[in-house]
Amino acid sequence: MKKTNGGKWNKYLVAGLLMTGLAVLLGIVGFFWTPYSTTAMSASEKFVGPSLYHLFGTDNFGRDIFSRVMQGLSTTIVIGSLVVLFSASIGILLGALTGYFGGILDEIVMRITDAVNGFPSILLALVLISILGNGKQNVILALGIVFVPSYVRIVRSEFIRLRDADYIKRARLMGVSRMRILFVHILPNIFSVFWVSVMIGFNNAILAESGMSYLGIGVQPPDASLGKMLSDAQGYLQTAPWYALAPGLTIVWVVLGFSLFSEGIRRSQYG
Amino acid sequence: MKYFIKKLITLIMTLFLVSVAAFLAFQIIPGDVVTSILGTEATPEREEQLREELGLNKPPVVRYFNWAGGVLRGDPGRSYRYSKNMNEMMPVAELIGDKLPVTLWLAAVALVLIILVSVPLGVLWARSASRSGRAAHFLDAALGVVTQTTMAIPSFFLGILVTYLFGILFKLFTPGGYISYQENFAGFLGYLLFPALSIALPKIAMTARFLRNSMLTELKSDYVRTAYSKGCTRRRVMYGHVLRNALMPVVTFLGMIIAEIVAGSIVIEQVFGLPGIGRLLISSINTRDFPVVEILILYITFVVIFVYFLVDILYRVIDPRISEK
Numbered sequence: 001m002k003k004t005n006g007g008k009w010n011k012y013l014v015a016g017l018l019m020t021g022l023a024v025l026l027g028i029v030g031f032f033w034t035p036y037s038t039t040a041m042s043a044s045e046k047f048v049g050p051s052l053y054h055l056f057g058t059d060n061f062g063r064d065i066f067s068r069v070m071q072g073l074s075t076t077i078v079i080g081s082l083v084v085l086f087s088a089s090i091g092i093l094l095g096a097l098t099g100y101f102g103g104i105l106d107e108i109v110m111r112i113t114d115a116v117n118g119f120p121s122i123l124l125a126l127v128l129i130s131i132l133g134n135g136k137q138n139v140i141l142a143l144g145i146v147f148v149p150s151y152v153r154i155v156r157s158e159f160i161r162l163r164d165a166d167y168i169k170r171a172r173l174m175g176v177s178r179m180r181i182l183f184v185h186i187l188p189n190i191f192s193v194f195w196v197s198v199m200i201g202f203n204n205a206i207l208a209e210s211g212m213s214y215l216g217i218g219v220q221p222p223d224a225s226l227g228k229m230l231s232d233a234q235g236y237l238q239t240a241p242w243y244a245l246a247p248g249l250t251i252v253w254v255v256l257g258f259s260l261f262s263e264g265i266r267r268s269q270y271g
Numbered sequence: 272m273k274y275f276i277k278k279l280i281t282l283i284m285t286l287f288l289v290s291v292a293a294f295l296a297f298q299i300i301p302g303d304v305v306t307s308i309l310g311t312e313a314t315p316e317r318e319e320q321l322r323e324e325l326g327l328n329k330p331p332v333v334r335y336f337n338w339a340g341g342v343l344r345g346d347p348g349r350s351y352r353y354s355k356n357m358n359e360m361m362p363v364a365e366l367i368g369d370k371l372p373v374t375l376w377l378a379a380v381a382l383v384l385i386i387l388v389s390v391p392l393g394v395l396w397a398r399s400a401s402r403s404g405r406a407a408h409f410l411d412a413a414l415g416v417v418t419q420t421t422m423a424i425p426s427f428f429l430g431i432l433v434t435y436l437f438g439i440l441f442k443l444f445t446p447g448g449y450i451s452y453q454e455n456f457a458g459f460l461g462y463l464l465f466p467a468l469s470i471a472l473p474k475i476a477m478t479a480r481f482l483r484n485s486m487l488t489e490l491k492s493d494y495v496r497t498a499y500s501k502g503c504t505r506r507r508v509m510y511g512h513v514l515r516n517a518l519m520p521v522v523t524f525l526g527m528i529i530a531e532i533v534a535g536s537i538v539i540e541q542v543f544g545l546p547g548i549g550r551l552l553i554s555s556i557n558t559r560d561f562p563v564v565e566i567l568i569l570y571i572t573f574v575v576i577f578v579y580f581l582v583d584i585l586y587r588v589i590d591p592r593i594s595e596k
Contacts, residue, residue, distance in 0.1 A: 115285075120534030123571060130556040130564050131296060207425050211538055214427045215553050230428060234542070237435050237446075244435070248428035256423035 013264025019257025023250075027077040030070025038067050038224060047240045056246035060236055065246045071224040073250060076206055079140055079219070083205040086144035088198055091151020096182050098152070099159025110156075113149040121146050122208050126217065134217050143208055147201055154197050158190040192269055199262035203255050210251050226251050275584065282580050286573060290342070293569050294335050297561045342569065348562045350555075363566050367548060371570075372452060374547035377536045380460065380467035381474075382529065389475045393482025393521075394514060400483060401490055414483075418476035426535045430469040430542030437465055447544050466543040470535040474528055481524050485517040492516075519590050526582030530575040 036054075042062030050057045056065035098106040116124065121143075128142035162168060163186070171185055212218030213227030221228065226247040233244035329337070341348055350361040392414075399410040424432070438446040444465055450458035489495070490513055498508045537549030548567055555563040 119572070119575065120530045123534045123537070123568070126537075126552065126556060127296065127564075127568055130559070130561075210425060211427060215538065215541055217553065217556055227427075230431065234431055234434075237431065238439055241435055241439075244428075244431050248425075248431060251425055251428060252420070252423050255425070256420060259419065259423060 010264050010268050012260050013268055016257055016259075016261025016264050019253060020261050023073060023254045023257055024077060026070050027073040030067075030072075031074040031078075034064075034067035034070050036064035036067045038063065038071050039222075047236070047243075049240075050242050057240065057242045059233070059240070059243050065229075065243060068224055068229060069226065069246050069250050072226040072229055072247060073254070075136075075219060075223055075225050076209060076251075076254070079136065079143075079209050080202050080205045082140045083143045083147060083209070084198055084202050086140065087147035087201065088151050088194075090144075090148050092155050092187070092194075094148070095152045095155025096159055096187065099156035100163050100178075100182055100186070106156075109152065113152050116146070116149045117153070121204065122211055125208055125212060129212065129217050134220060136219050136223055139209060139212060139218050143205055146208075147205065150201060150204075151194075151197065154193065155190065158193055159186060162186050162189060196262050196266050199258055199265070203258045206251070206254060206258075274587070278580060278583060282576065285576055289572050289576070290339055290569060291335065293565055293572070294338060297565050298331060342566070348566070350563050351560045363562055366551065366563060367566065367570075369453075370546055370548045370551055373545055374533075374536050374540065374549060376452070376460070377463055377467055377470070377540070377545065377547060378529075378532050380463050381470040381532050381536070382525075384467055384471040385474050385478055385525070385532075388471070389478035389482065390518075390521075392475065393479040393486065394509070396479060396483040397486035397490075397517075398509065400487060414479075418480050421476040422473050424473065426469060426473065427538050427542050429472055430466065430539050433465050433469045434542070449544055449546065451546075463545075466536075466539045466545060469542070470532055470539050474532065474535075477528070478521065478524065482517060482521050485520050486513055489513045489517045519586070522589065523582060523586060526578060526585075529578045533571055533574060 040063065042058075045054075045058050045062040046060060048054055048058045048062075054064050054066060056069060059065055059068070094109055098109045124146045125139075125142045128145060129138060132138040132142060159182075168181060168185060171181055176185070209218055210225070210227035210230075213225040214231045216228075216231065218227060219225035229247040230244060233240070233247065236243050338348060348363050350363055350366055396411065396414045399407040399414070434446045437443045444462060448462070450462050452459040494512060495508060498512050503511070536547065537552060539545075540547045540549035541553060548570070552564065552567045555561075555567070
């Protein structure tokens, strides 16, 4: 772990790492094992409040909410990661080509990027979902496409900054191939900037996914999803507030953890 | 003036391109509309008749111009799912007509809340950040934590929290007890206050943070030192000089988040059971009622583009330095 200028530990980085670490750990464990079955219903244990047996209580079917949150967390993290992977790799490719070569491709891609960037991401995702149909794969695809422009922009500006750097000019003189210059000489040098936007992108993907699942057009049952749990829980707000609080606070926890983490990385780099 | 005309032409071009994109997007969807309305057991004659009625047998370019002309005249086609009575399909315009004001008012109330709360909050925050002393330092840090947390709450969960807190615990409003604006306008606005608050809170946090940083940057400028050396009071420097300059980027920022406010209202309508276009959009996506989806997307895009246009113009009016460049 890096230290900040004053030699003190970076508070943001530590807090972010702890929060994110716990969430990711629960998500990974939840993928393989949950304390209770996520589908086992029990008529006698409806709406049991939080206790040591059921950490987050039980829902309207007597299912253990903690187990369901763990499973929902793993779905959310998997979707978030795949969305980031998809949009970041396309973003790197397009950003590298447009930034380094410029020209007509650059012009076209930038116009589209501007148009998409000015538009609320969830709305675009809704349009894509209405064309593609819902389901887990389509949510990943739709969000993946929606978030491409945000990466293109950052990668492009970094490539423009570096394309005339002395070491790149020298590499060109030495006859290094274009692909090698792009992906071996320039790409590793933009990662410090790129990481922060990947983290922000991950957060946006999680927020968009849970929002869409809440609206009923994202992840479909039987896949567990934090957003869907929230919309189920809303009707029981009066009798069982913990049912809504558990998935909701989990989303807040993950998003807050990641934004603290990215803020910590940013501060440890720039002091 | 020249700038204004140039902008206006770009605006019209953009609107045209967006309408073409919206039209094309819903042409490439697999599946036959006629079969999906009539079912698989309709006679070929009935299918042909419906195709004729909907104008589906014409070439795409003709259909685009018929559709776009309809949009301009305020008659953008018929819904596939909603029917007026047994034999007539519901016109989209009628479907949207009484839902649009709900969403627009919701967004407007949210915007007013954002401006009313975030500007004083941002000023207070910048003042505490620029002062030394324990209390000021504590306030600065506390506001940092609160805004960071608020920004991490997704709007729909915030809506649920607001419902729980103000609706169930404090009983300030009845969850789900929507009052229509035709019936009682004051009651309608009163009910909108809480959904609008759910949309506004994260944006208030963002805007206040933005204003704070903007003011802190301005405080380092030369003109601040000049003003002090000429004998201006701290208060006068803060409100007369710094705030006025710091507010300019905030205007652009507000313009940029209006798109998000509109998008946020789509989600929040679902949480509070408001009969606005957001709910219509979601249900139309679920039932694959494409003429309705198409129009709603187009409307929302128009609003967003138009707001960007207004912000561009407004920005030149309040900051003449830009047109000099």
